[in-house]
Amino acid sequence: xxxxxxxxxxxxxxxxxxxxxxxxxxxxxxxxxxxxxxxxxxxxxxxxxxxxxxxxxxxxxxxxxxxxxxxxxxxxxxxxxxxxxxxxxxxxxxxxxxxxxxxxxxxxxxxxxxxxxxxxxxxxxxxxxxxxxxxxxxxxxxxxxxxxxxxxxxxxxxxxxxxxxxxxxxxxxxxxxxxxxxxxxxxxxxxxxxxxxxxxxxxxxxxxxxxxxxxxxxxxxxxxxxxxxxxxxxxxxxxxxxxxxxxxxxxxxxxxxxxxxxxxxxxxxxxxxxxxxxxxxxxxxxxxxxxx
Numbered sequence: 001x002x003x004x005x006x007x008x009x010x011x012x013x014x015x016x017x018x019x020x021x022x023x024x025x026x027x028x029x030x031x032x033x034x035x036x037x038x039x040x041x042x043x044x045x046x047x048x049x050x051x052x053x054x055x056x057x058x059x060x061x062x063x064x065x066x067x068x069x070x071x072x073x074x075x076x077x078x079x080x081x082x083x084x085x086x087x088x089x090x091x092x093x094x095x096x097x098x099x100x101x102x103x104x105x106x107x108x109x110x111x112x113x114x115x116x117x118x119x120x121x122x123x124x125x126x127x128x129x130x131x132x133x134x135x136x137x138x139x140x141x142x143x144x145x146x147x148x149x150x151x152x153x154x155x156x157x158x159x160x161x162x163x164x165x166x167x168x169x170x171x172x173x174x175x176x177x178x179x180x181x182x183x184x185x186x187x188x189x190x191x192x193x194x195x196x197x198x199x200x201x202x203x204x205x206x207x208x209x210x211x212x213x214x215x216x217x218x219x220x221x222x223x224x225x226x227x228x229x230x231x232x233x234x235x236x237x238x239x240x241x242x243x244x245x246x247x248x249x250x251x252x253x254x255x256x257x258x259x260x261x262x263x264x265x266x267x268x269x270x271x272x273x274x275x276x277x278x279x280x281x282x283x284x285x286x287x288x289x290x291x292x
Contacts, residue, residue: 125284126162127155127281128278128279130278132148134276143185145180147181148178150174155283156285162271167184168273170242185207185211187207189206191235192235195232200222202218210266214269215252216268221265229253233251243289249268252265
């Protein structure tokens with residue numbers, strides 16, 4: 001009973017669908033025939049339809065283009081960000097490489113200077129050392145400093161220390177792995193010197209305040225001495241702690257003293273005390289040199 005009712009309903013719907021399709025087809029055919037028979041009225045209808053639909057199409061088209069442009073812009077921005085990141089990384093790598101190369105070059109120059117100094121004083125047994133600490137005597141220069149070599153490396157008290165082409169000081173304290181160097185620019189510090197050209201003697205005195213001007217004192221110069229401006233001053237053989245023939249600096253000026261018996265003056269040291277990083281320690285004491 002129920003199945004027959006359902007079948008009748010399905011059959012009825014099928015017939016209605018069939019008629020609907022036929023009806024739409026007939027209407028479409030009539031419209032085609034009428035468009036050929038009466039073109040003007042149908043053009044008016046078609047134009048009206050186009051007028052109504054064109055703004056919608058234009059809006060949809062503009063919207064599509066906007067989304068497309070935004071999508072392309074985002075792609076370009078993402079690409080530029082990636083390229084920018086890569087460029088920054090390359091710049092950082094190049095900067096680091098340049099810094100390392102500059103540092104290596106600077107260190108090579110320092111080591112070359114130390115090697116040349118060692119060759120200059122090749123008659124003495126010596127060892128290179130790094131400066132690892134400095135005293136804060138002033139804000140500019142240092143009265144003493146510490147090196148990374150000690151008794152285990154054969155360093156002893158009163159050994160002469162050189163740097164930057166000339167004398168910088170003497171070993172005052174020694175540990176197993178370190179040594180303290182007192183510089184010739186310290187107050188009340190002095191070393192016996194002589195002129196390389198005339199062999200006349202003098203005393204080179206340290207003065208921290210005076211060294212702010214880049215000078216050391218010269219004293220006890222005989223009135224008859226031929227020491228003059230520009231002369232090279234070396235450590236003299238009569239020094240009790242310093243080996244002979246080590247360059248100290250160059251005479252800056254010489255004047256007569258009021259006693260009319262001696263002269264005094266100023267010396268420009270050849271070594272730079274502001275940026276000491278490597279030094280050369282001569283592993284021979286003056287007493288051993290005298291005995292030899």
